[in-house]
Amino acid sequence: MIKLFVILILSSLLSAEVYDGVAIVVEDKAITLLDIQKEMQTEHMNVKQASDILIRKKLEELEIIQRNIVVSNADVYEDIKKMAEANGLTVSQLYDAVRERNGLTSSEFKEKIKQKLLSQKLYAAIAMSSLSEPTDEEIKEYYELHKKQFIHPESFSVIINESKDKNRLKEKIDNPMFYAPDITTQERVLPYNKIPPQLAQILQKTPQDHFTPILSDGKGGFMCCYVKSIAKSKEANVKALKPQIINAIMAEKREAVLSDYFARLRDNADINIIRLPK
Template sequence: MYKILLTLFFVGLLNAEVYDGIAIVVKDEAITLLDIKNEMKTSKVDAKQASDLLIRQKLEKIEIDERRISVSSTEVYDDIKQMAARNNMSISTLYDAIRDSNGLNSTELKEKIKQKLLSQKLYSAIAYSSVEEPSQREIKEYFEMNKEKYSHPSEFSVIIYESKDGARLQEKVSNPMIYAPDISMNEQVLAYDRVSPELAKLLQNTPLNSFTQVVPNGQGSFMSFYLKEIKSAGEGSIEGSKNEIINAIMAEKREQVLGDHFARLRHNTEINIIREVE
C-alpha cells in the first residue's frame, strides 16, 4: 500500500513539474514559459506580445497540418541558393556568415527556412485568392500619404573598411583609433541605384559619421562602411515607384485578410491560458 502511494506521489510530482512549465495550451499544442521567455529575447517584445506571436505560430501549425501543406528538402535548398546568390556568396560562405551573425548552424537554418516556406504556402492558400489588385485611385492615394517612403538618397560617400578577420574588424569599428595595418580602407561614392537594396537600406539606417555593422563581403572577408555623407535625390515620382506601391498595398491587403482569418481562428479555437509570464 505504501509502495503504491509512494509511486503515485512521484508520478503526481513529475506531472506537476511538466504542468508547471506550460503557460498556454492551443488546442493540443503547448507553449511553455521558456518558449515565451525565449521569444521575448529573440523578438525584443514584452510577455503579452511574445505570447500572441507564439499563439499565432501554433494556430498556423494547426492549419498547416489540417491542410496537409508540406515543403520538400529541394525547396529548402533552392531558397538557400537564392539567398546566397542575392548576397553574392557561395552556400558554404552563407552558412558561415549566418553562424557568425546569428549562431545558427546549417541544420537550424534549414529548419527556419522550412517553417518560413510552410507559412508562405499557408498564407498563399488563405489570402492570395482573396486580394484584388489596387486601383489607380488607391495607388495615387497611397503615394500621397507615403511620399517620404519613395524619396531616397542619390549616393553615399563612405570609407569601406575590410578584413579577413571579422572579430579584428569589429575591434576596429568599436575603437577606430587603434592601429590596424591589417585592415584595408577604401574611400568611395556609392550610387543608390548601383548598390543592392540590402546595402542601401543598411546605409540609410546608419547615422552620419558612424560605422555600419560588420557584414560579410561575399568573398570570404568582412567589411564595414563608415558613412561620411548622404546626397539627396529629392522626391520620388508615382510612376517610378508604381510597382513598389502596388506590392506595398497588396502586402497590406494580404496581412489584413490573414489577420482577420487568424483572429476568427483564435476565437474559435480552444486556448487555455494556464499562467501569465511576469
C-alpha cells in the first residue's frame, strides 16, 4: 500500500512537470519548452543551439546575481537610442523594425537589451583583468591573416524599391520587369561609411544584379535594393586600420577567456535536461 502511494505521488509529480513544460533545469532555474521554441524562432537556431544559448544565459544570470551587477532603465534607453541612430532610425522606428523582423514587442526588446548590457558588464568583470593589448607584431600578423575582414567596398550603386505591401516587393523580386504604382523606386549611390552597418553588411553579401532580402524601411513599410554595381576600395595600410585590428584581436581574446570560463562553470553546474522540443 505504501509503495503504491509513493508511486502515485511520483507519477503526479512527473505529470505536473510535463504539464508545466519544463525542459531543462540549471541549478534551481528552469528553462521551458516555450523558452527554447521562442529562442529558435527569434534567433533562427536549431534545438541544440537554442538550448546551449539558454543554458549559458542561466549560468550568466546566476553569476550576475552573485556579483551584484545591475543595469538601470536609463542605461537601456541610451543603448536603444544609440542603436537607432547607428541605423538611421528613430527609437519608434527601431521598435517597428524589431517587431517586423523578430516578432518582439518593445517590452521584450527592452528586456533583451537589458540582458545584453548585464552580460557585457559581467564579461568585463570576468575577462578584462586577463587581457593585455596586442603588440605591434601581433597586429601585423593578424592583419596579414585577416586582410579580407578589413577591406570593404567604397560604395554601392542600387535601385531602392519601397512599398507598404511586402507581397508587391516579392513579385518585384520574382519578376524585375514587374510594375506596380504602389512600388516607388529610386536609383542611388550609397557610400559604405554613410549607411547603417546592418544595411552595409546585407549589400556586401548581395551579388551584383541581384535583390537584397525584403527589409523594414523603419516607417511602417518595406524595401529591397537591386544591386547594380559595387565600387571597390583601395587596400588600407596597417597603421590606418590599427584601432580596428586591436578591437578584433581583443574581441577574439575576450571570447576565448569567456568560453573557457563558462565551459568550466557548466561542467561544475547542476544541469538536468528533462526533454527538448522535437
